[in-house]
Amino acid sequence: MYLREKKTDGSSLPIENHLISTDLFFRRKGERMFLKSKPLWGKRPRLKSSYDAVIIGGGLHGLATAYYLAKEHGITDVAIIEKRYIGFGGAGRNTAIVRANQRTQYNVPLYKEALDLWPVLTKELNFNLMFNNCGNLNLMHSEAAMKAARMTIATAQFHGVESHLIDAKEAKELVPALNISEDITFPIHGAMFHPPGGIVRHDAVVWGLAKGAARLGVHIHQQTEATAIHTEGGKITGVTTSRGRIHTPRVLVAAGGYSAGIINQMLGIKLPISVLTIQAMVTQPLKPILNHVVSSGAYHCYANQTLKGEIATGAHMDPWPNYTTQNTAHYIKHQAEALSDWLPCLRGVKFMRIWGGLADMTPDMAPIMDGNDPIEGFYMDCGWGYFGFKSCSATGKYMAQFMASGNCPDMLKPFNLRRYENHQLMGETAALVNYTPDN
Amino acid sequence: MALTLTCPICGKRNGYEFRYGGEDKGPRPAEEGLTPRDWCDYAHMNKCVAGVQKEWWFHRDGCGSWFTTYRDTVRNLEVDAPEANK
Numbered sequence: 312m313y314l315r316e317k318k319t320d321g322s323s324l325p326i327e328n329h330l331i332s333t334d335l336f337f338r339r340k341g342e343r344m345f346l347k348s349k350p351l352w353g354k355r356p357r358l359k360s361s362y363d364a365v366i367i368g369g370g371l372h373g374l375a376t377a378y379y380l381a382k383e384h385g386i387t388d389v390a391i392i393e394k395r396y397i398g399f400g401g402a403g404r405n406t407a408i409v410r411a412n413q414r415t416q417y418n419v420p421l422y423k424e425a426l427d428l429w430p431v432l433t434k435e436l437n438f439n440l441m442f443n444n445c446g447n448l449n450l451m452h453s454e455a456a457m458k459a460a461r462m463t464i465a466t467a468q469f470h471g472v473e474s475h476l477i478d479a480k481e482a483k484e485l486v487p488a489l490n491i492s493e494d495i496t497f498p499i500h501g502a503m504f505h506p507p508g509g510i511v512r513h514d515a516v517v518w519g520l521a522k523g524a525a526r527l528g529v530h531i532h533q534q535t536e537a538t539a540i541h542t543e544g545g546k547i548t549g550v551t552t553s554r555g556r557i558h559t560p561r562v563l564v565a566a567g568g569y570s571a572g573i574i575n576q577m578l579g580i581k582l583p584i585s586v587l588t589i590q591a592m593v594t595q596p597l598k599p600i601l602n603h604v605v606s607s608g609a610y611h612c613y614a615n616q617t618l619k620g621e622i623a624t625g626a627h628m629d630p631w632p633n634y635t636t637q638n639t640a641h642y643i644k645h646q647a648e649a650l651s652d653w654l655p656c657l658r659g660v661k662f663m664r665i666w667g668g669l670a671d672m673t674p675d676m677a678p679i680m681d682g683n684d685p686i687e688g689f690y691m692d693c694g695w696g697y698f699g700f701k702s703c704s705a706t707g708k709y710m711a712q713f714m715a716s717g718n719c720p721d722m723l724k725p726f727n728l729r730r731y732e733n734h735q736l737m738g739e740t741a742a743l744v745n746y747t748p749d750n
Numbered sequence: 751m752a753l754t755l756t757c758p759i760c761g762k763r764n765g766y767e768f769r770y771g772g773e774d775k776g777p778r779p780a781e782e783g784l785t786p787r788d789w790c791d792y793a794h795m796n797k798c799v800a801g802v803q804k805e806w807w808f809h810r811d812g813c814g815s816w817f818t819t820y821r822d823t824v825r826n827l828e829v830d831a832p833e834a835n836k
Contacts, residue, residue, distance in 0.1 A: 571796065572797075575796075575797045575798055581796060582795065583790075583796065584798055585796060586823075629753075629765075630769070630770055631753070631765070632770070632798065632823055633824075633826040634823050634824045635826045637826070639752070671798075731794050731795075732790035733786065
């Protein structure tokens, strides 16, 4: 198979990457079995002894921030330090759902911008991110839930995000496979319908942003572990990595679920975070039956059909901190029971693949984005829980603006770390379940 | 991820019977002269250790005991107290 990427002038260019063309494969078979060809983001760069900015974590937030630093602010002397490989963590483990129907006035505009950026980035990066705005259907199973949905919808509409309430019959029209009968554990009363949301191919975002950032001069150092962050007189001076010391005035920690541990271990700053494992799985591929993302708070389960036909589903977190990415039989059973209750046509379908990722949960279910406090030149972007994927594009844009100017953009101001000691927690917890010791 | 915890009364039980109660942060700070920052530190802030930590658990679906134990967060296994804490 020979994959070709369309260039703007109409000609095409072979993608020398993950899916290696057969002739390339055979030509190079003698040298090494696979992945001999140059990745989209260039060959392994030399680790320089100094950079204008260092980003710890080669996930979507780090890659997006690096991309925007280079593209919007001309700061191209940037190193991304990734212990494993880009997209190892949440970037490759999320279930690819995007939406902008969150609860609070602070969150909704950020997620709205992230949603609006997918088509823009697809063009800019010249890389198909496979944005499928199929819409999200959030099932409600009680009158109390319908009331909460009305409030969330009012917030969305106030901020110009399309979202409305539909009844069970209308939900059935949108998703014919839905069981709206009364004889299930949690009968469906209605749903919150959010048409602009949907699915984005998460790996494509990793590769697209890496390619875009690398073309602008960003160095992506995989298999490189940050082991210390250095400060002097309250200012950032450098980072020690497994491949050598780097001098830099700016460090961003955007290491997803690992951020809180890294920040505490290297800088002694504690964060209001609990790191939990979140589980997901896909069924065997099926013919198209589900053309929306459907989720249910009461069943604690969501599902969507991927372009390959698998039903991707997930949501459970064992409510105690741990750094494993393991699944549990406990949850696989729950998932099968829940799914076959409201999508009875899935009875007998087999799960094909299961996995887990880390979610760094905060007490108010909102992220922490802060900088220059208490250390000048130190920035953090963490506490996203399981919302890190859907926010990465907009966050990268604003964190880049923050790091380039040193001033926090208005969009990010409410997400500062001090809100916890100032008793200004956000009300994003409307749908919080039994996740952390904080509730 | 089969977690087993040792309740001081009931012995080794399935982890799902218990409710995690947070990292052990020592005694609750005194009310007098307590600053918002110190309270926040006690109420919200965590070390998120990747390794062995001392933590609180509640035997919710059992005898109702609150107790502390040590667990390795990387392996998700209850472990013996480190030498320094014995």
